[in-house]
Amino acid sequence: MQGLVLSGTNNVFLVQGDDGARRLCSIKGKRLKDQKGLYNALAAGDRVEFLADAASADRGLISRLLPRRNLFGRFNEKGKAVQAIAANVDLVVCISSPSFPPFRPRFIDRVAVLAEAASVPLLIVLNKADLGAAQEIAARLASYEGLGYRTLPVSAATGAGMPELRRRLAGKTSVFAGQSGVGKSSILNALEPGIGRRVGAVSEKYDRGKHTTTMAELFMLGDGETRIIDTPGVRRLALRGIDPKALDAYFPELSPLAPLCEYGLSCTHTDEAGCRVVRAVVDGLILEDRFESYLRIREELLATSEHRPAEGRPRSPRSRGDGVRKTARTLRQRRGPEFHEDDDDE
Ligand SMILES: Nc1nc2c(ncn2[C@@H]2O[C@H](COP(=O)(O)OP(=O)(O)OP(=O)(O)O)[C@@H](O)[C@H]2O)c(=O)[nH]1
């Protein structure tokens, strides 16, 4: 029989069979064929083939993973491998908040890169709209709209924006991503009263969530066709497995300019004369903070990927980028607001 993986811990997965019954399933022979490089074999949203246990109605044995359309994971620093979180996703929903915890556009930029790399549309939700959003936040959301991303302010607390959110999620499998405490689980509760997801207070001392959700879980809304994967919040989203040379393509404001650089596609957009990307930053056509995100992500990918440059030392975008950033700062009138973000809080 085939079924849908709803959640899993320690190699035991909750699978909803096509017969509608839910069973706890382990993996036949402990490992699946396609597991290589992954910390855990299966993600919420995966489709599998399994054998129902003849002796116990709520048990089964997974024999095969069916082909995935896409897979979202996060790098597990301890396990030094990618942890599979969500599979077969139609929409990435990046949830943010104006305060408690503060708005972190660099986190959104990272989620956007993941969505672009998987060719999955992104919706940026600003939850806790009842707390009021500063003008800078509204401006930043408008700039994401300008890049082609959809945005939506909502409030899980008051219910504002929920009908529109429900419409945008209808009939799709969506993954909720976002920092701890932004209200991912609260939104799920507001969309489907009765789901009863546990929500946690935001730490007053650190202004961060307390990692209330500990496991990715797929929920089906009452219409039977809308699926939402709620995930545990992270403080920092490490990116792995993306070729740094492909990163240009995942920044929509950068990708049309990159081939026009004097050095063409080998331009690193740092200190080359005739670089169109740097020109656009200086001219204020590319938001400086987005460019900063780009440089930081590329630096991280270069430092961790197997796609290092073939000859010579890998270039260091950070040291070269510093010059660009200074130039950009000096030459350009401040157009975008600054959000205080250190590396830890990306
Ligand atoms: N004012 C306000 N508070 C909210 C809203 N939505 C959620 N909260 C509060 O924010 C806190 C965190 O909510 P959660 O739903 O647990 O956040 P989460 O994103 O699921 O957090 P993790 O599971 O740790 O990743 C709780 O105290 C909620 O009551 C909202 O719309 N407005």
Ligand SMILES: [Mg+2]
């Ligand atoms: Mg949660």
